[in-house]
Amino acid sequence: MNESIQRNIRQYTMIAALLAIWLIFTVLTGGIFISPRNLSNLFLQSATIAILSIGLVLVVVSGNLDLSLGSVAGFVGAIVAVLQVNFQMDTVSSIAIALMVGALIGLWHGYWIAYRRVSALIVTLGSFMIFRGGVIGVTGGATIGPMEDSFKFLGQGFLPELLGPESEFKVTGMVLALTIVAVLVAFEVVNRSNRRAHGLKVSSVGALLGKLAALSLAAAVVFLPLGAYQGVPMAIVLVLALAAIFHFIAQDTTFGRRIFAIGGNKEAAALSGIDIKKHILVLYVMMGIMTAVAGIIFTARLNAATATAGNLFELDAIAAVVIGGSSLAGGVGTIAGALVGALVMSSLDNGMSLLDMDVTWQYVLKGLILLAAVWVDTATQKKTRF
Amino acid sequence: MAEHILEMKGISKDFPGVRALNGVTFQVVRGHCHGLVGENGAGKSTLMKILSGFYPHGTYEGDILVEGSVRHFRGIRDSEHAGIAIIFQELALAPNLSIAENIFLGNELAQNGVIDAAATHQKTQQILKEVGLDLDPETLVGGLGIGVRQLIEIAKALSKNADLLILDEPTAALTETETETLLTILNRLRNKGVTCIYISHKLNEIFRITDTVTILRDGQTIRTLPTKALDEAKVISFMVGREMNEMYPYRSRVPGKPMLEVKQWSVADPEIPGRLRLNRVDFTLHSNEILGISGLMGVGRTELAKSLIGAYGKVVSGELYLDGSLQRFETPRQAILAGLNYLPEDRKGSGLNLMMDIKENMTLASLDRVSSRGVLKKNLEIVESERYVQKLAIKTPSIEQKTGNLSGGNQQKVALAKWMLCSPRVLILDEPTRGIDVGAKFEIYNLMNDLVEAGLSVIMISSELPELLGVCNRILVMYEGRISAEFSHDEANQEKIMAAACLNPTEQQ
Numbered sequence: 006m007n008e009s010i011q012r013n014i015r016q017y018t019m020i021a022a023l024l025a026i027w028l029i030f031t032v033l034t035g036g037i038f039i040s041p042r043n044l045s046n047l048f049l050q051s052a053t054i055a056i057l058s059i060g061l062v063l064v065v066v067s068g069n070l071d072l073s074l075g076s077v078a079g080f081v082g083a084i085v086a087v088l089q090v091n092f093q094m095d096t097v098s099s100i101a102i103a104l105m106v107g108a109l110i111g112l113w114h115g116y117w118i119a120y121r122r123v124s125a126l127i128v129t130l131g132s133f134m135i136f137r138g139g140v141i142g143v144t145g146g147a148t149i150g151p152m153e154d155s156f157k158f159l160g161q162g163f164l165p166e167l168l169g170p171e172s173e174f175k176v177t178g179m180v181l182a183l184t185i186v187a188v189l190v191a192f193e194v195v196n197r198s199n200r201r202a203h204g205l206k207v208s209s210v211g212a213l214l215g216k217l218a219a220l221s222l223a224a225a226v227v228f229l230p231l232g233a234y235q236g237v238p239m240a241i242v243l244v245l246a247l248a249a250i251f252h253f254i255a256q257d258t259t260f261g262r263r264i265f266a267i268g269g270n271k272e273a274a275a276l277s278g279i280d281i282k283k284h285i286l287v288l289y290v291m292m293g294i295m296t297a298v299a300g301i302i303f304t305a306r307l308n309a310a311t312a313t314a315g316n317l318f319e320l321d322a323i324a325a326v327v328i329g330g331s332s333l334a335g336g337v338g339t340i341a342g343a344l345v346g347a348l349v350m351s352s353l354d355n356g357m358s359l360l361d362m363d364v365t366w367q368y369v370l371k372g373l374i375l376l377a378a379v380w381v382d383t384a385t386q387k388k389t390r391f
Numbered sequence: 392m393a394e395h396i397l398e399m400k401g402i403s404k405d406f407p408g409v410r411a412l413n414g415v416t417f418q419v420v421r422g423h424c425h426g427l428v429g430e431n432g433a434g435k436s437t438l439m440k441i442l443s444g445f446y447p448h449g450t451y452e453g454d455i456l457v458e459g460s461v462r463h464f465r466g467i468r469d470s471e472h473a474g475i476a477i478i479f480q481e482l483a484l485a486p487n488l489s490i491a492e493n494i495f496l497g498n499e500l501a502q503n504g505v506i507d508a509a510a511t512h513q514k515t516q517q518i519l520k521e522v523g524l525d526l527d528p529e530t531l532v533g534g535l536g537i538g539v540r541q542l543i544e545i546a547k548a549l550s551k552n553a554d555l556l557i558l559d560e561p562t563a564a565l566t567e568t569e570t571e572t573l574l575t576i577l578n579r580l581r582n583k584g585v586t587c588i589y590i591s592h593k594l595n596e597i598f599r600i601t602d603t604v605t606i607l608r609d610g611q612t613i614r615t616l617p618t619k620a621l622d623e624a625k626v627i628s629f630m631v632g633r634e635m636n637e638m639y640p641y642r643s644r645v646p647g648k649p650m651l652e653v654k655q656w657s658v659a660d661p662e663i664p665g666r667l668r669l670n671r672v673d674f675t676l677h678s679n680e681i682l683g684i685s686g687l688m689g690v691g692r693t694e695l696a697k698s699l700i701g702a703y704g705k706v707v708s709g710e711l712y713l714d715g716s717l718q719r720f721e722t723p724r725q726a727i728l729a730g731l732n733y734l735p736e737d738r739k740g741s742g743l744n745l746m747m748d749i750k751e752n753m754t755l756a757s758l759d760r761v762s763s764r765g766v767l768k769k770n771l772e773i774v775e776s777e778r779y780v781q782k783l784a785i786k787t788p789s790i791e792q793k794t795g796n797l798s799g800g801n802q803q804k805v806a807l808a809k810w811m812l813c814s815p816r817v818l819i820l821d822e823p824t825r826g827i828d829v830g831a832k833f834e835i836y837n838l839m840n841d842l843v844e845a846g847l848s849v850i851m852i853s854s855e856l857p858e859l860l861g862v863c864n865r866i867l868v869m870y871e872g873r874i875s876a877e878f879s880h881d882e883a884n885q886e887k888i889m890a891a892a893c894l895n896p897t898e899q900q
Contacts, residue, residue, distance in 0.1 A: 203770070203774065205773065205790070257767050258767060259759070262767065265744075266744055266751075266755055273741050273743060273744050275723060276723050276741055276742075277809070279755075
């Protein structure tokens with residue numbers, strides 16, 4: 006118990022930090038920050054970084070990095086836009102091609118990193134430049150849009166309202182939230198009885214209830230404002246679904262376990278018969294696909310592709326993952342943490358924009374927060390080193 | 392001028408749980424070449440690290456006297472100023488710099504930070520001549536052979552006006568010709584009045600070059616005698632010395648059919664082009680047998696094991712038969728699936744993932760057994776891990792304990808469980824009892840016996856002769872990448888093994 010608290014302490018710290026940030030912005034903006042409209046926007050804005058962070062967690066856990074996320078997301082977004090606007094391609098085909106392009110770029114990264122032993126930093130720094138050039142080339146420096154309506158829906162649309170479109174208050178979000186909480190409770194109960202059956206320690210009932218209360222509160226914080234505004238955005242549904250899938254991959258599959266093993270001790274992993282090259286290759290293909298998804302959502306939300314789309318997304322995503330408790334040294338990381346980290350980064354963006362803060366200070370502040378987060382990373386690592 | 396250039400008096404040094412040195416006395420006469428010998432772990436390296444200031448004053452007990460006066464070294468720089476230069480086993484030259492740059496690294500001939508290239512060049516040429524090298528001082532070190540680099544290290548030490556030169560296993564990576572050159576140079580330096588301490592496992596070199604020999608065992612000085620008063624047999628008996636006791640649960644067995652046959656196994660050295668790390672190794676492991684592999688550090692025992700499972704070097708030639716079928720494993724995975732498993736020597740560095748908990752470590756090599764279609768069956772994983780925690784009596788509050796928090800013995804048991812979960816046919820254990828306490832050692836020996844009874848064949852690589860003699864049914868000895876001798880349990884004793892491990896097989900007869 007003590008150990009699990011220690012392990013999660015940074016995550017709790019970050020949730021506390023997130024709430025503190027929210028409180029500060031609420032006070033400074035005279036309550037505008039916490040309004041349903043703003044929170045709804047905030048969640049929507051965070052979707053792109055959240056998707057990138059979800060994919061990036063396992064890459065960081067494996068002891069690698071990806072600096073090309075923004076350029077690749079922008080490049081894929083530009084391709085989708087060109088396919089739809091210049092070639093009149095339909096939504097499904099253009100998305101399929103975009104995902105394929107993402108996978109191919111991931112394959113390219115994985116090949117150089119795993120099989121040619123070029124450091125991930127250099128390979129993806131190369132791609133950072135290559136695909137920034139690619140974005141400019143594909144868009145010709147211009148803004149390309151508008152997109153198909155069905156495509157736009159992914160970035161701007163909402164889940165259909167159960168009570169009909171005329172309803173004053175949207176219940177879909179509530180239903181979704183309750184379903185999610187119910188599923189998580191069911192998981193927790195099954196897990197507890199399993200652990201008890203195997204004689205493993207289970208947390209106290211008090212701790213369990215506290216956890217469930219926190220969970221319900223989180224669901225309420227996310228879904229109440231959404232319900233009070235326009236409903237549940239498609240992008241948020243997608244983020245949650247992807248987070249669930251990647252959480253499952255990280256925790257419950259041999260692939261995920263092996264990625265953690267590679268990041269924790271490469272030599273031991275190799276001697277345990279793990280094909281490190283293959284796993285790193287697959288990992289980057291997954292990252293490539295996730296980057297493509299992020300690019301699609303971003304383009305859909307803006308309803309256009311631009312030459313600067315995706316600029317510096319990789320840095321936000323890396324910051325989010327690190328803030329969320331992943332260690333750049335490898336072997337440690339959680340999806341849930343990355344989601345919290347992504348929310349921290351988006352909240353800073355959103356709050357500072359609301360305050361009409363000078364863009365200079367926006368960058369400075371975000372930079373300092375990243376520095377603080379990484380410092381916490383190294384400081385806690387030192388303490389837990391055996 | 393004191394007769395002894397160096398005196399170390401009553402030196403004791405403790406590491407957590409182990410007393411590495413216990414009242415060692417060590418005196419070196421000016422102008423002598425002084426040999427220092429002892430088994431692995433006898434305390435030679437620790438003693439030299441204290442002398443060099445690597446373990447600073449205050450971390451050990453006893454006194455160091457240089458030229459008759461007590462010195463307190465706080466770091467390597469201090470000992471260098473006192474005229475002591477150590478040349479470590481791992482050479483510390485920068486391959487991307489030239490010979491001249493390396494020799495004066497940290498000691499540059501410079502004025503106001505600007506290097507005097509001409510003086511450096513000239514001085515280097517002069518020093519190189521002293522060690523018998525005729526090379527351009529501008530040559531990059533990276534392209535030079537190990538033997539030459541060794542001589543450059545010595546030149547570097549001379550450039551600092553070292554009076555006392557310490558060489559720790561200088562010939563470990565050298566060919567015979569290079570060794571010859573090195574010994575000649577050392578002889579010449581000695582005649583010029585340079586004092587040196589020569590640490591080596593190779594007794595023939597000790598006898599060729601030294602005037603005096605000190606033998607260490609278990610952290611104590613056993614003897615210091617003139618080399619002339621000794622012979623190899625005497626040195627070996629002093630090195631080994633101890634009596635066997637009942638710490639080992641030996642079981643005699645009738646070996647069955649061959650389980651692992653290795654024929655003419657040669658492997659190239661990945662670091663030194665053109666050199667064979669393993670040279671036509673031949674051996675057979677039978678069913679119902681524990682086979683020991685002895686030999687000094689660095690002779691290729693670990694490399695042999697790793698090359699068999701496809702985790703080391705390029706196999707130049709040779710055949711491997713596992714249970715009668717010809718195999719060549721390209722990756723550890725193939726070896727694991729075929730039933731040839733290897734427990735690595737460095738438990739923390741390559742055996743376990745200390746960030747992961749017990750169950751995650753145990754199942755890491757056999758994840759396919761606790762999963763279906765890539766999804767982990769976590770309940771099965773828990774059941775299996777629990778089973779092994781009980782079977783091996785691993786002391787832990789929970790299978791979710793991080794392995795980094797376990798004691799050495801329990802960590803080793805987790806590592807063993809990892810391989811047992813793979814249901815191997817042949818298990819190679821590399822130093823399975825290193826750094827663990829006597830009780831846990833005994834448990835591991837018993838476990839090895841149980842495994843053999845259950846149908847496995849076991850190879851144990853070990854630097855500890857008593858445990859090899861106490862546990863193994865047969866013992867192989869390696870020397871310089873070759874198998875130099877083989878003994879049955881009954882004919883083996885420490886002297887024979889030591890002799891085979893320290894002496895070039897061609898010189899033994």
